[in-house]
Amino acid sequence: MLEAVRIREELDKRRAGRKFLSYYPDTGPLRRELYQKHMEFFRYGLTKPERLFLGGNRIGKTEGVGGYETTLHLTGRYPEWWPGARLTKPWEWWASGDTRETTRDIQQAVLLGKPGDPSALGTGLIPRDAIVSTSPGFIPNSFSSVTVRHVGGWNNTLYFKSYDQGRKAFQGTKRCIWLDEEPPLEIYIECLLRTAAAGDDDNGLTLATFTPLMGMSDVVRSFLEAEEAEGKNGPKVVVMAGWDDVPHISEDEKARLLSSIPPHQRDARSKGIPQLGAGAIYPVEESSFVIDPVPIQPHWRIAYGMDVGWNCTAAVWGALDKDTDTLYLFREYAAGELHPSVHAAAIKGKENSPRHPGVIDPAARGRRQDDGLQLMQDYCDLGLNLTAANNVVEAGLHETLTRMTTGRLKVFNTLVRWLKEFRTYQRDEKGRIIKKNDHLMDCTRYLVNSGLDVAKAPVQPKPKPDPLSLSPGMGGGSWMG
Numbered sequence: 001m002l003e004a005v006r007i008r009e010e011l012d013k014r015r016a017g018r019k020f021l022s023y024y025p026d027t028g029p030l031r032r033e034l035y036q037k038h039m040e041f042f043r044y045g046l047t048k049p050e051r052l053f054l055g056g057n058r059i060g061k062t063e064g065v066g067g068y069e070t071t072l073h074l075t076g077r078y079p080e081w082w083p084g085a086r087l088t089k090p091w092e093w094w095a096s097g098d099t100r101e102t103t104r105d106i107q108q109a110v111l112l113g114k115p116g117d118p119s120a121l122g123t124g125l126i127p128r129d130a131i132v133s134t135s136p137g138f139i140p141n142s143f144s145s146v147t148v149r150h151v152g153g154w155n156n157t158l159y160f161k162s163y164d165q166g167r168k169a170f171q172g173t174k175r176c177i178w179l180d181e182e183p184p185l186e187i188y189i190e191c192l193l194r195t196a197a198a199g200d201d202d203n204g205l206t207l208a209t210f211t212p213l214m215g216m217s218d219v220v221r222s223f224l225e226a227e228e229a230e231g232k233n234g235p236k237v238v239v240m241a242g243w244d245d246v247p248h249i250s251e252d253e254k255a256r257l258l259s260s261i262p263p264h265q266r267d268a269r270s271k272g273i274p275q276l277g278a279g280a281i282y283p284v285e286e287s288s289f290v291i292d293p294v295p296i297q298p299h300w301r302i303a304y305g306m307d308v309g310w311n312c313t314a315a316v317w318g319a320l321d322k323d324t325d326t327l328y329l330f331r332e333y334a335a336g337e338l339h340p341s342v343h344a345a346a347i348k349g350k351e352n353s354p355r356h357p358g359v360i361d362p363a364a365r366g367r368r369q370d371d372g373l374q375l376m377q378d379y380c381d382l383g384l385n386l387t388a389a390n391n392v393v394e395a396g397l398h399e400t401l402t403r404m405t406t407g408r409l410k411v412f413n414t415l416v417r418w419l420k421e422f423r424t425y426q427r428d429e430k431g432r433i434i435k436k437n438d439h440l441m442d443c444t445r446y447l448v449n450s451g452l453d454v455a456k457a458p459v460q461p462k463p464k465p466d467p468l469s470l471s472p473g474m475g476g477g478s479w480m481g
Helices: 004-015 038-045 063-077 099-113 185-195 217-231 251-259 265-273 340-348 369-379 393-405 416-424 437-453
Strands: 050-057 092-097 131-136 143-149 157-163 176-180 206-210 236-241 300-308 313-321 326-335 358-360 385-389 409-412
Touching: 004 369, 038 050, 038 063, 038 236, 050 063, 050 217, 050 358, 063 092, 063 143, 063 409, 092 185, 099 143, 099 157, 099 176, 099 358, 143 437, 176 185, 185 206, 217 416, 300 437, 313 340, 313 437, 326 340, 326 385, 326 416, 326 437, 340 369, 340 416, 358 437, 369 385, 369 416, 385 393, 385 437, 393 409, 393 437
Parallel strands: 050 206, 050 236, 092 157, 092 176, 176 206, 300 358, 326 409, 358 385
Antiparallel strands: 131 143, 143 157, 300 313, 313 326
16 A cells, blocks of 8 residues: 555656646547647747737747746647647847746746745756756745756756846847746847847747737837738737637626626727727727627628728728617728729629729828818729718717617627727827728718718619419519510
8 A cells, every 4th residue: 555655646646747747639629630729829839930929818828828838949849730830959048027926936936846845846847857957046945047958958048037137137148038028128029139130140039928908008009010011021919818718717707807897808808909098099808899790781881981092092881770779890892002993892792792892092191172072082983882971080989889779889899800900909199090000990980971861771682583482463464474
């Protein structure tokens, strides 16, 4: 019996020293196929040197994303299914958080085990048998660095840093970096410089994992704007994940947590959507108006707002339910640097919908009024049914906001680009609208301001009578004609 106890204790000890092996199993309720957003983030490591994981609370962004990937790169113990980058030479790493205390209590604990307990070293994600040495830190129970043995035969060293040390603490040589919690922009830029390739060197990696409680901050905006401008072709990518993207939070737990979170933080903490700041033009939680698509009823009145420009021509379609005075935004279009004939064909779409009326800004993105009207005529000649929109800005913004806050504006969650623009649609410190990446927002304002006045229900084709259904005396005479 004593031998059995000793064997059990040894097995428990070994399991505790290889915690990372329990993540993302092939089968079971926590199998990796249920963590699609996490897998997406890992895959982008093959092509994107800068990655941001915007995650709600408790979805595993620190341990299951940042800590897990950092452990794989430090040790080289990649599982067979691993879809991301595999580092094949020594690298120095930084793991960074808000303060020395939070870095110790979160990142150090995740990677190495509970601080202050010598027997716990190696019970974090980094396997016990891979830890070569540690160096003491500047506060109690902390480490300044850990040296890790890689399966390739070399050692990698990871240094713990904190943002409260200031920008100069992040100067130095080339690194790979994991930033947990949002850094100040100046520190992020300093870190980015540490990962840039020099000569024939490879780029390092920058992983950022945090809940966006600081709203549309400079760091968050830099990622969203880069992705907006370059799509998936640039060096940056952002993956947004919430409670509905993980299997380990039950519906009851979601409801309990949500009830305890202030309303203005709910989208950030549950969905990873940046918390609305004071400068937001529409300070409304997305969860209050973003919905799954619903069928557009035949009697609903349809129109679209259109914004034109060489860099981006855009349109947003809305369907108005007159019975409830609710406007449903159900379709979007945005493309740049194309001839008007291409835009017109795309806007008409497969259903060839010039019968859907549209409204367009007569000033046409900075042109003179007469030039804008001529461009509108050009689109009309290409088959679009357009009239000039009322471009009163503040009144249009007020009416749109009123609809949002009273439940009379709904947006299909399939309008991905619209939602991206909504999240960055803000005023500057002087109260002026930031005119950048706002084409679909302008379309929405045109639609609310003017489009609802011209919206029409689609003309339904009259069904052809079935001769066999006609009988004498039943409207149409004899079926024999």
